[in-house]
Amino acid sequence: QRPRTTSRATQGATGETEHNTKRTTPHTTQHTTYQPPHTSMLGERQALIGDSKRAGKGGAGEEESFFKDDYGEGLVRFPGTIFGGVRDDYRRRWRHVSSDFTMAWNRKTLSAASVMFLATFCSTVALGSCIARHTEGRIGLSEYLLMNGIAGMAHALLGCQPLLILRPTGPITLILTQLYALSKLVEVDFFTLVAWTGVGVASWMTAIAGLELSRHIAMLSCFAHDVFAVFVSSIYVVDGVVGVVGRFQESAASAVVVPLFALCITLALVSVAFFLTYLRHVSHVLPRSVRFLLSDYALCLATVTATALSYACAEVEVERISIADTDNNWMTVEPTFVGRPWMVPLLTTPNATLAAVAGFLVAIPITVFFYFDQNFSSLLCQSKDMKLTKGAYYDSSFLWMAVFNLIGPLFGLPFVTGSLPHSPQMVRALTNDENDAAPPAPAPTHEKDGEGQDSQEGESVEAGGSNAVDGDGVVVVDVAAAAVCENRVAPFATYALILLSYLVFSDLIQTIPVAAADAVLIFVGLEGIFDTRLWRRLSCLVTPDRDCSPDIGVPSAARRFTLLQLAVLAAGWLLNFTPAALAFPLVIALLVPIRTYVLPSLFSPAELTVLDGPEEHAGMMADFGADDAGAGGYGPPPAMKRPGGAGWVFYSS
Incomplete structure (x- = not known):
């Protein structure tokens, strides 16, 4: 310490x-005793409290007063009551409701919404295509895009940290694949098993949010961060490679030209995406603004290139992404599995009791993973390096994930959690250009005022502007000086575009080859691994x-x-x-x-x-x-x- x-x-x-x-x-x-500096928040603040107590400046109420006025929010505030952390999150965020919309009127909102829509949309399309293959068409792209859009818009409007990007992730795709295998093993309906698993997951996640257990994510250091990031990223890579290899295994020896052409499409997308991404790190070609623009849209431009390449050889059959048949009706949604109702029957399917028991049992390890996945995403997008000025929020976001993971599976939709690396990318996309290369601000000094409370001198510098802390320990944002244009409009527009792409432009999505979807998974996974x-x-x-x-x-x-x-x-x-x-x-x-x-x-x-x-x-x-x-x-x-x-x-x- x-x-x-x-x-x-x-x-x-x-x-x-x-x-x-x-x-x-x-x-x-x-x-x-060694403690990594970036994970010593709790211990450091407890030490400061202990110093105050030893100096005779407070008794039992000193700790409560200290954390009430401390702006190291999210992981270090201890309201001390059931769902106290959730209430504390909303009490702090309520002060910023008006600026959540007034700060949206700038060019960063439009650029961030477009960049994050393309990045999130491409990954979601790839995962939706992948899960349809692994579950034999039980769940697919329709469910992934619907859940991503609806849950995301709700969280952007109602959540305390709207910049957290949530969606069905690669690990969730792996979990659904394993649930499908389990449903066949124990002979229960897949959708009933997923729905009961959602009930169990939501119950555990609600308890975690109510007991404020998210703060313990601060115990983990770079050792855990790297292992978790590489594991999650490797899931994307494995799914993409399995798709490429599977086409060779399924094709006859005389028809090898089809998987070979698909491999060319995959390699072309990965190569173009990495080339454009690398432009951000070179200085001897193109103006800086052009290089950064190409880098921001690297995945989208690479997908367009691969799709165009897929039409280069008309004689070769190319497998393309398929969406549930809507009879070409505009604004119509249909489940991927033909004939199933949207509402999942919980009690009327064969072996429904067994499905309920199995769902509650497997919900325990799944909740453990969601705890890490969600809180890691929240931690990385709300770190001090991101220069956010409106506070950090964990318990309320975790409770919203519980709500989404209860309601979604009841309609045959996938689970959602915070997404890496998209959550930090959203914050960076909203960061003002003049702050892109700014050096890290000095850590706040914990000077004691006349009453023994932290004055938090220096916090306004770190926040990126001349902010002040009011009497309740909540930062008052100087909108003009903020380093990040924190608002709700940019994430809401991102999710709205994802939903509209499915409802209105589904025919355009179906032009993307499956080989390109596999390439997107490989690129996203490798990029995450290379960053560790x-x-x-x-x-x-x-x-x-x-x-x-x-x-x-x-x-x-x-x-x-x-x-x-x-x-x-x-x-x-x-x-x-x-x-x-x-x-x-x-x-x-x-x-x-x-x-x-x-x-x-x-x-x-x-x-x-x-x-x-x-x-x-x-x-x-x-x-x-x-x-x-x-x-x-x-x-x-x-x-x-x-x-x-x-x-x-x-x-x-």
Whole structure:
């Protein structure tokens, strides 16, 4: 944990004395318990509360008052009553209702809505095509687009964090595939099983939201973030590759030209998408605005290119995406499985009781996975780096997912959760251009006012504008200075376009080849994997120590850390290929005890700072408090103290 920050006046009076003391004080052998800086929010605030109590500034009510006025919202506020977190979310967000619409009148809203519509739409179309193949047409693109559009518009208008992108994700596609296999194994109706699973999932998620358990996602560090991100992304890649390989397996030896042409379409889309995405990182071609525009629309342009290529050889048959037959009637919706009613019968299907029991049992591991998936998405799109000014919200979003996952399956629609990487992408799309390359703002200093409360000096800088905190601890947004155009119109327009694309332009969707849908899955998955530190460390497994990047720290420790992450990933995928495949979320849950008990026994605190700390600690050794400078032999000379006084750094290079 970081040392308690003092006021500027105190720092000015004692800074030189402390500096000289650090230079003359010999190194001690005292060690502190390691805690990654980006996951120490709870512990840091508890330490500040403890300091106030020891100073005689409060009793039992001090903690409640501290969190009431603290703007480290979402994960560190403790209302202390059932559904208190949900009520607290809405109480804080209610102050921003008017600005949620007035901030929408700018060009960023239109550009963000169009970019995110294309990114979300392409992925949803690909997953809808994939699930139709895995469930033999029981559920497909119609259900995916309907659920994505309807649930998304409701959350954009009623949720506390409208910028969170929710949709049927790749893991949800995997879960529905396993539920279909289970329904055939126990001989129950697939839709009845999914509906009862939705009832169970909604019950567990409601309990989690009511008890404010989402705050515990702060316990997870980069070790868990990378494992989870790679696992989710690998699901997309595997689904896409299975589609490509399946066409070769299903075709006769004399008809190999069809799968070969489909493979060309897949490779063309992936290549064009990566090429256009890479334009963002080069500076010697095209103006910056053009490069960024092409990069933003990379997936859409690649899909259009692949679709055009599919018509290049009229003699070759190309399999295209199909949507449920609507008899060419405008604004008509039909389920993918012909003849089934929209409302799922819960009690009248064969073995309905068995379906209910099985649904409630499998709801437990599914809820575990949704806990990580939803809260990781919320955490990453509401991090301090995103410069949001209207607060962070977790419990209310989790409760809305419970509502959607109860109602949707009752109509044969898929589950939904927060989506990665689309949720952080929405925030970036709404970020003002002048803030794109802005350096990170300094952390807020917790200065105490006359009553022992946090004045939160510096928070307005981090929020991206000259914001103030009112008497209830809620930030008052300076609309003109906000770094991100936070509004409800952009996400609502994104989901409305997705719904309209199905209701009005279904014929256009059916021109997209299935091979292009597989390519979209491969591209999205690879892009997610390439963005992790686990991927960037893989080369150290086969690289000599002298040639390893200094960013990974000690090469031997980096290899052990990487192999442990790969072992957890392998365990999740091995379980997925067993009859207990629906229990794979339990492997994800093991990330918590592994991080808490296993990693500290295998790595030193200094090694964990480099390997498991935030990005800014890559390539440096960090001290763990002013009183332990140099503990364990890693302390730098005082001249290398970081300006601002918050910790010491040592560059390994």
